[in-house]
Amino acid sequence: MRPRRAGERADARDDEEAAFLAAYDISAWPRPALTVDVAILTVVGDSLRVLLVERSRPPGKGLWALPGGFVGIEESLSEAVARVLARETGLHDMYTAQLATFGEVGRDPRGRVVTVAHYALVPAERIVEVVDLRGGCTLGRIIPGGRDAGPPFVIEGPTGETGLAFDHAAIVAAAVERIRGRLWYAPVAFQLVPDEFTLLDLQRVYEAILGRALDKNAFRRRIQASGLVVPLGRRREGLRARPAELFRFGGDQAGV
Amino acid sequence: MRPRRAGERADARDDEEAAFLAAYDISAWPRPALTVDVAILTVVGDSLRVLLVERSRPPGKGLWALPGGFVGIEESLSEAVARVLARETGLHDMYTAQLATFGEVGRDPRGRVVTVAHYALVPAERIVEVVDLRGGCTLGRIIPGGRDAGPPFVIEGPTGETGLAFDHAAIVAAAVERIRGRLWYAPVAFQLVPDEFTLLDLQRVYEAILGRALDKNAFRRRIQASGLVVPLGRRREGLRARPAELFRFGGDQAGV
DNA sequence: CCAAAAGTGTTCCTATTACACCCATGA
């Protein structure tokens, strides 16, 4: 018995496939439930934050948690993410990416629930505009534990508490590790900054993500040499110091 | 309404949680089925390979596919991977890691099936020992499309065909991209080489994964400087050339 | 003028590349 080549007895095979599928009942066996959870990351000042929602029902009622929800039978994972984010936070059209899938047996008290964790990157300005940060949403602070780029993290809610519902603290830690690893190779920081930004704005985002200070000159040259930013020829004035040149994301290497 | 602090009205909350969970029926709604699929990668000679199994039933009967199966209600994802690999290939105790989750609505003709793709790394010697490469298993050849480190790939089965069942070709491509990205930062290549190896053995593995030649001296120095290999003080003799020094994985940075 | 923030010049150092060369063995 060999694998089918293209066109080889395709009719008979197709009939067998069709008959099999007609008789197949995929819901015949018990199986895990599937959710998506999203760590929406942003930078406020010099600290990395994650958007948390208060759980309004059990399990974990009253605890802070990542926005999430069950995956519908007719929607892809990314569609589920978009739907959940719009419902729980009002945000839409932001950069999202898949992170990892968490499937330990005891991670949800409701039963067997496997979650496909995602992360999203949004400028803080947009969150403040759209999200009601008093109506059940907050921006938890992510504190890198180590002095350099390593775990562990502490996630600190608005009232100083550190616990999140389910295994959501582990998801946040994985999200931070992921964007740290991708920071220099993918347009991560550009998603966290307004359309127009100064190089020091951008540097503050890099520093918040990495949890350590960067050399100003080295950073500036590295970013400009990358060809990922284009100068706008305008300056940001009004502060009590020398105006900084404004840039936007784009240019040679940006893949636009 | 504020999030619960530690110990605050814990009894009442716990009662509510317990009551909720007692009444909760998680199987009440239709939902996707969940599988795991594994790309078992290895290096034979100078080419990267992936272990394929022939599908013995519909859908895709007769096509080559990655080993995979449904996730049980009482097993974690990694347990499901181990079970599936032992059942379909006889391999066990190898290095596996999660890759990504594929959840497009139409990816499986049986209905809505979401798969958590994994990859595994095994030395070719072990596959030849354990797996029956004539009884429904084969080592498909992975051909990098670009001249450097980029996609696309062609996956070539034993009889020259290129199609895999479902979206498994995309999973293999994602697996190769992942191990390419991790090659210099994680012990990827060491999983693909026997316990005792020469530096040129190791270099051939790196070259197969990257799809390009590496400078011998640069490679040798980089690996030895990493502290990840320790010389055994013995040599591999018997070839018709100068015997090469044997190494094993371990040492300072190996995290053993 | 001074504080504060923006922006630049220069030096040092390390990792990577490229390429040429020497060494040990079996036939």
Next chain:
DNA sequence: TCATGGGTGTAATAGGAACACTTTTGG
């Protein structure tokens, strides 16, 4: 001895880190 694969020296280069310095604004 020669072919084959194992192993090394060295110079050129690129990129990042460190640090001191100058410039431009608002008060």
